[in-house]
Amino acid sequence: MAVIGSSLTEQVEQLYKEHRSWLSIFIQRRTGCPQVTADLIHDTYLKILTSGRLPKKQDSKRFLTHIAKGLLIDNYRRKQIEEAYQDYLLQLPQDHAPSAExxxxxxxxxxxxxxxxxxxxxxxxxxxxxxxxxxLSYKEIAKRMNVSVSSVEKYIAKGLQACIEAAIEDRI
Structure with a gap:
């Protein structure tokens, strides 16, 4: 884990003091939940701390907005995934329900x-x-996507390669 310098910490703290109010309003309007808002504000500043990148003074709002929007999208996607998984679990017999872990x-x-x-x-x-x-077969995919079979082969190879690389990264 990277060591965070005191100078960076102080600068992020100052950034937080200057912008927490409007950032809170910005996020709260989109989530409607004070707890999620607090978590996303925390994650916004944590992301800055761990990246070690600070915006120029005049770019602070745009920089914070950009990070917060990304976190809002991630939060929305996660919520959709949780809801879909919950719907799936409701279809299972109760004795097949997974543990909380x-x-x-x-x-x-x-x-x-x-x-x-x-x-x-x-x-x-x-x-x-x-x-x-x-x-679907490669031929069926090519027809559906209106591309050649060789393009489909390349697309799938690229997708599988990305999956393999992600799996390897998780194990290292």
Whole structure:
């Protein structure tokens, strides 16, 4: 873990004092939840601390807004994943319900998979999902996407490569 210098800490603290009020309003309007707002404000400044990058004084609001918007999107996606997983669990017999620990681990894994998929180019993501989830052949995917079979092969190879790299990173 990186050691955070006292100078950086002081600068982030000053940034926090100057902007916490409007940032709180900005996030609260979008979440409607004081607890989520507090968490996202915390995460915004934590992200700055861990990155070690501070904005120029005149860019502070834009910089904080950019980080907060990304965290709001992540929060929204995670909420969608949690709701979908909860719906899935409701379909299972009660004796098959996972433990609380397994539940948390599954949400974390699904969130990581979602983030990985959203980092892929649209055509790569679409081809990979059509192959893996819908079990379509390369020819069927090519027809559906209106591209050549060789393009589909490249898209899926690129998507699988990204998955392998993500799996390797998690193990190191």
């Amino acid at each position: 397994t539940h948390v681990q599954m949400i974390e894994a699904l969130t990581e998979i979602d983030a990985l998929l959203h980092r892929l180019p649209d055509n790569v993501r679409e081809a990979l999902l059509l192959r893996q989830l819908d079990n």
